[in-house]
Amino acid sequence: MTQDDPYTDPATGVLLNLLGIADRPTLIEVERDLAFLRDQSLRRRPPPGSFDFAHLCDYHRHLFGDIYAWAGTPRHVDIARDVSPFAHWRYIEQSLTSLLAALRKEKLLADLDRADFLDRFTFYFVEVNVIHPFREGNGRTQRAFFRHLAAHVGWDMDISRVTGERYIEGCKAGMVGDLRPLTDLFDTVLRWY
Template sequence: MTVDPYVDPASGVLRNRLCIADAQRLCEVDAGLTRAALADLDTRILPGGYDLAHLRCFHREIFGDLYPWAGDIRVVGIARSDPFCLPQHIEAYSADVFDALAKERYLRGLSRDRFIDRLTHYFAEVNAIHPFREGNGRTQRAFFRQLGREAGWFIDWSSLDPDSNAHASKASLRGDNGPLRTLLDSLLSF
């Protein structure tokens, strides 16, 4: 059995700055702190190059008050219904994805349909990387919301249906980006 360095062995709860040992309480505190951090990020631009380092900055901004490992690339394998990128491949895979995003000028100047197509592609790729132990979805959404805003589009995550999101994520991990494209299309405005 592999030891998860992010989990306190005594409580089985993610290690955190507040020494919370109850999973339900940690979930509640996590939700409150991250809600505030995400609201703050909606009011400003977090500088960076839309690369892995920038994604790490988003994670640190969102989760840094709670988790000492916020912004760190995970060192353990994780999975939901399907496994995410193995930790030893995260940096190389991320470099390929973010280099391609840069070559596409961070999706600026695209028609709505083309923007959704490319956003879907990159969202699926970053989701497959899943570079953090916890908080990948919230980090991705903040990252791509800012990228979209700088490309002239508004992504309204407030109307995101959790079940549709989970379905789209699972489908994209299996190579079907259709549900994810439909989901993102429903959240996008000019």
């Protein structure tokens, strides 16, 4: 996060939100609960789309539109986690448009054997994570989007089969180019229909 973050209240440092919540722990709790409920509706009825940039933004808007006015729009500020910066905000749309076009060119990973599917699925998941297109809610949006992608080509993805710590460690490893931990994680959570 930069010093000058238009997404936060300058007095509290809390993300500006539609609910007027000015205290970070309360916002985190409310955001978690509302996004969970919205994710349940996504499981029943995912938004239509072609797994492109606009479709990814639709997922974010669906999950966080009750909380943030900017839900579904790419961030306009640079952010980092720990010491790892994510993509510069000016390159988000271009990078994701290109990346997701490549995914569609690979027929959304349809007709791949399990090992190849896991490798390519993990690659695309990590690349979207490295870009981190939204100011908040990237992980939940990614998991919902990629769960739908997996289902679209015949796989059931149940991330609840692994701990949050394992998922976070896998994402951190992916940030430095080590895809094995996330590939192994996805091997645990993906089942063929």
